[in-house]
Amino acid sequence: MTAILVVDEPENPLRRAALVEGKNDFASVTNIIAGVAEKRTPKGWYLMFGCAIALLLNLGAMIGYLVFNGIGVWGNNIPVGWGWPIVNFVFWIGIGHAGTLISAILFLFRQKWRTSINRASEAMTIFAVMAAGIFPAIHVGRIWVIYWVFPLPNQMSLWPNFKSPLLWDVFAVSTYFTISALFWFVGLIPDLATFRDRAMKAGRTVAAKAYGVFAFGWHGSNRHWIHYEKAYLILAALSTPLVLSVHSIVSFDFAVSLLPGWHTTIFPPYFVAGAIFSGFGMVITLMVPARQWLGLHELITLNHLDNIAKILLLTGTMVGYAYGMEFFIAWYSGVEYEQFCFINRATGPYWWAYWIMVTCNVVSPQFFWIRSIRRNPMALFVISIFVNIGMWFERFVITVSSLNRDFMPSSWGYFSPTLIDVLTYVGSFGLFFTFFLLFCRFLPILAISEVKGVMPEANPHHGGHHGASNGGHH
Amino acid sequence: MTATAHMTAPSLQQLAPTIVPKVKDGDLATAQLGALVLGAALIGGAWATGGERFYFSYLVGYMGVLGICLGALFFTMVQHITRAGWGICVRRLAENIMGALPLMALLFVPIYVGFDHLFHHWVHPDPNDHLVAGKSAWLNKNFFVARIVIYFAIWIAMAFFFRRASLQQDENGDPAVSLRLSRVAAPGLLLFALSVTFAAFDWIMSLDPHWFSTIFGLTYFAGAYMAFFAFTILMAKWLGKRGYLRGAITVEHYHDLGKLMFAFVVFWTYTNFSQYMLIWYANLPEETRWFADRAEGGWGAIGTLLVFGHFFIPFGFLMSRHVKRNGVTLSIGAILLLVVHCFDMQFLILPTAGSHEQGPAEHGAGHVANAAEAVETGIARFTHDFGTYLHGVHWADFGCFVGLFFVLVGATLWNVRRANLVPLRDPRLAEALHFQNF
Numbered sequence: 051m052t053a054i055l056v057v058d059e060p061e062n063p064l065r066r067a068a069l070v071e072g073k074n075d076f077a078s079v080t081n082i083i084a085g086v087a088e089k090r091t092p093k094g095w096y097l098m099f100g101c102a103i104a105l106l107l108n109l110g111a112m113i114g115y116l117v118f119n120g121i122g123v124w125g126n127n128i129p130v131g132w133g134w135p136i137v138n139f140v141f142w143i144g145i146g147h148a149g150t151l152i153s154a155i156l157f158l159f160r161q162k163w164r165t166s167i168n169r170a171s172e173a174m175t176i177f178a179v180m181a182a183g184i185f186p187a188i189h190v191g192r193i194w195v196i197y198w199v200f201p202l203p204n205q206m207s208l209w210p211n212f213k214s215p216l217l218w219d220v221f222a223v224s225t226y227f228t229i230s231a232l233f234w235f236v237g238l239i240p241d242l243a244t245f246r247d248r249a250m251k252a253g254r255t256v257a258a259k260a261y262g263v264f265a266f267g268w269h270g271s272n273r274h275w276i277h278y279e280k281a282y283l284i285l286a287a288l289s290t291p292l293v294l295s296v297h298s299i300v301s302f303d304f305a306v307s308l309l310p311g312w313h314t315t316i317f318p319p320y321f322v323a324g325a326i327f328s329g330f331g332m333v334i335t336l337m338v339p340a341r342q343w344l345g346l347h348e349l350i351t352l353n354h355l356d357n358i359a360k361i362l363l364l365t366g367t368m369v370g371y372a373y374g375m376e377f378f379i380a381w382y383s384g385v386e387y388e389q390f391c392f393i394n395r396a397t398g399p400y401w402w403a404y405w406i407m408v409t410c411n412v413v414s415p416q417f418f419w420i421r422s423i424r425r426n427p428m429a430l431f432v433i434s435i436f437v438n439i440g441m442w443f444e445r446f447v448i449t450v451s452s453l454n455r456d457f458m459p460s461s462w463g464y465f466s467p468t469l470i471d472v473l474t475y476v477g478s479f480g481l482f483f484t485f486f487l488l489f490c491r492f493l494p495i496l497a498i499s500e501v502k503g504v505m506p507e508a509n510p511h512h513g514g515h516h517g518a519s520n521g522g523h524h
Numbered sequence: 525m526t527a528t529a530h531m532t533a534p535s536l537q538q539l540a541p542t543i544v545p546k547v548k549d550g551d552l553a554t555a556q557l558g559a560l561v562l563g564a565a566l567i568g569g570a571w572a573t574g575g576e577r578f579y580f581s582y583l584v585g586y587m588g589v590l591g592i593c594l595g596a597l598f599f600t601m602v603q604h605i606t607r608a609g610w611g612i613c614v615r616r617l618a619e620n621i622m623g624a625l626p627l628m629a630l631l632f633v634p635i636y637v638g639f640d641h642l643f644h645h646w647v648h649p650d651p652n653d654h655l656v657a658g659k660s661a662w663l664n665k666n667f668f669v670a671r672i673v674i675y676f677a678i679w680i681a682m683a684f685f686f687r688r689a690s691l692q693q694d695e696n697g698d699p700a701v702s703l704r705l706s707r708v709a710a711p712g713l714l715l716f717a718l719s720v721t722f723a724a725f726d727w728i729m730s731l732d733p734h735w736f737s738t739i740f741g742l743t744y745f746a747g748a749y750m751a752f753f754a755f756t757i758l759m760a761k762w763l764g765k766r767g768y769l770r771g772a773i774t775v776e777h778y779h780d781l782g783k784l785m786f787a788f789v790v791f792w793t794y795t796n797f798s799q800y801m802l803i804w805y806a807n808l809p810e811e812t813r814w815f816a817d818r819a820e821g822g823w824g825a826i827g828t829l830l831v832f833g834h835f836f837i838p839f840g841f842l843m844s845r846h847v848k849r850n851g852v853t854l855s856i857g858a859i860l861l862l863v864v865h866c867f868d869m870q871f872l873i874l875p876t877a878g879s880h881e882q883g884p885a886e887h888g889a890g891h892v893a894n895a896a897e898a899v900e901t902g903i904a905r906f907t908h909d910f911g912t913y914l915h916g917v918h919w920a921d922f923g924c925f926v927g928l929f930f931v932l933v934g935a936t937l938w939n940v941r942r943a944n945l946v947p948l949r950d951p952r953l954a955e956a957l958h959f960q961n962f
Contacts, residue, residue: 291790315739319739319798
């Protein structure tokens with residue numbers, strides 16, 4: 051890639067690498083980030099937005115077609131009663147895990163490098179959860195009574211099954227969406243105020259009004275900041291268990307069953323690791339081009355990409371550990387159904403899906419052992435695409451390969467998706483990208499105030515004498 | 525600016541001249557000897573009075589205390605791989621704890637001696653048991669022993685490597701050492717994860733060779749790492765009382781150690797809940813059997829005790845910032861968690877020892893009319909079960925744990941007395957000394 055403005059220095063343990071590179075101060079950071087939204091809309095944005103809207107319309111059409119005709123338009127049928135919709139649901143909800151991990155867990159771990167990627171990742175999380183929520187909702191068939199999933203008192207005394215993980219999903223996902231959206235919004239407030247003030251100065255009154263409504267009258271007083279930071283910490287603490295609980299509960303959808311390949315105790319942490327893996331994969335897929343096109347090299351540095359690559363290596367290897375444990379215990383258990391299931395996954399009719407999964411999820415991140423690959427945006431982007439593909443196939447393998455060969459060979463069958471399946475899935479990308487592109491265009495895509503907080507100027511001892519290696523307080 | 529090789533880190537002397545760098549000659553020797561003698565006496569007493577049961581009691585203590593050493597190794601590697609600045613001084617204590625791993629290898633001997641008793645389900649299997657026969661490729665004595673050697677070779681080599689390099693950095697102040705260790709920590713953690721998983725499978729899960737659980741390695745690790753934090757907090761507090769580590773491990777570091785201990789209380793619960801809930805829900809006899817064994821013979825009371833003692837009580841207790849920043853309350857939390865860690869190991873290991881009388885099944889309390897009655901029935905059952913447990917438990921089931929705990933205290937002190945108390949010239953030492961929680 052061209053235009054890499056930063057020098058790729060070797061690491062020096064005596065001092066912490068600067069999180070913001072180049073000759074930047076507070077004002078220039080604001081200018082870079084606010085500039086993205088204030089400049090004239092680039093032509094490329096219209097092009098991408100047009101494509102996204104087209105896909106979104108297609109999603110709407112597919113859902114309309116489904117509602118009129120029933121879920122028979124999909125490939126789901128006995129023995130594979132759960133097909134692409136559940137695969138897509140788990141795929142999207144998994145992607146929605148990076149944002150909260152970055153904003154909550156990395157925050158509690160005092161990982162200051164998270165400040166330049168947390169905003170966009172949180173936005174990505176929210177849009178991914180929206181895309182995810184569509185699939186189980188339309189899967190119920192009679193979407194007009196979807197509110198029955200909530201335990202609402204009614205004259206028929208009908209209640210959802212509280213023992214069903216599908217109901218736990220309703221609570222888990224809606225809680226997750228609420229908290230993530232709140233967290234994202236609370237973080238946005240000071241930056242929206244910045245946007246408001248700049249719009250006002252530039253004479254763009256409509257924009258100033260619009261940003262002003264959501265900035266809640268923020269003017270950066272001491273009291274505002276004290277409340278803001280308390281709220282941020284509390285939301286971080288609330289979000290932390292959610293990072294684990296949501297995908298654990300999604301894994302229960304499978305693991306509480308009796309089905310070989312679904313029922314295994316490692317599923318909850320394995321799903322969480324996979325979710326973080328896929329989420330960070332999508333962060334790379336989105337941030338590498340954004341960094342390039344929007345000129346954010348000095349804020350999202352090679353060190354940031356390096357760190358994300360390391361997280362991909364870690365979580366990809368954890369997923370590999372889970373694959374290994376499943377296989378080992380399937381053999382060790384001595385249960386012939388378990389053994390058959392795993393042999394069938396690797397060598398049966400869906401062998402190709404299994405090996406795509408293993409190659410993309412376990413093999414491809416191993417390239418990140420090499421530092422120069424971790425710091426090569428192009429290589430990162432390519433591998434992140436493999437990660438996205440691999441994690442979709444993981445859910446496909448789990449769902450379909452466990453179902454397609456039933457306990458009775460007489461009811462074995464081969465699942466194929468229909469065109470409607472494919473177009474609905476593709477359409478969900480339209481929803482995701484429509485929102486993400488709007489976000490990139492109109493909102494601060496980096497957390498301005500937080501990035502400033504990790505610059506040396508923000509340190510009260512800046513410029514003073516404070517120890518020989520005053521590399522910032524980590 | 526590639527001059528890392530030419531620059532050296534400032535020393536403790538420059539940064540904080542008031543911190544005592546080393547244990548005074550001869551100091552703590554009595555404590556070290558006392559701990560070792562007390563530990564040996566308890567283990568010896570357990571051996572003398574335990575009979576065949578001793579081996580199971582010993583395994584309880586051994587897996588509990590080994591987990592602390594493995595936790596120390598894990599902590600050290602995680603500190604390096606994350607380039608952590610806050611925990612430099614705590615890391616030296618962890619290095620001294622994991623320095624006991626060679627001794628732990630030696631202390632494996634009683635388990636090897638009791639091998640036929642401990643693992644008799646698969647060493648002398650029922651000839652009609654085709655399930656166990658099918659596992660003989662994994663569960664056979666030769667391969668089993670080979671794996672013991674492999675696990676300890678990995679752990680001792682890693683502990684030796686990380687500790688020695690850190691001690692050398694005290695002398696040469698070379699920042700490149702930190703870089704090298706952070707690189708080695710990555711494959712080190714991979715080896716650690718695999719070896720600890722299979723060691724947990726081998727030494728605990730295979731006691732009942734019919735049972736299996738893919739999450740089992742993780743559940744063992746979660747409890748062990750929590751116990752490491754409890755042990756480290758207590759050791760550091762005790763050394764602080766003796767005048768050491770003052771200014772090096774401060775209330776800020778205890779606060780962080782408390783947070784991590786709290787986190788692994790929750791993580792232990794998460795893994796154990798995942799295991800229990802999924803097995804309960806699917807209700808497959810080949811899996812539920814293991815928990816059924818733990819509902820008999822009074823073990824149901826210990827299961828309940830773990831739910832409260834290993835989760836609800838420490839969760840509520842350690843949540844507050846004040847509790848974690850107060851030396852007394854944090855130590856109480858740490859002691860509580862070490863005690864429940866011993867119960868946890870008993871719960872995993874002893875029900876397969878088969879020494880508990882199988883009382884008549886106490887299930888089916890009948891229809892419970894209301895919440896108050898449910899609580900009353902629950903308490904009555906707990907009291908009854910706990911009585912059964914006390915009737916069957918041997919003092920050595922605690923004695924070995926406490927004995928090995930003191931052996932580890934002695935071994936740690938042995939290392940503490942011979943090394944500098946903090947990494948004198950770690951490049952991030954200044955960060956650790958100035959560290960503050962927000």
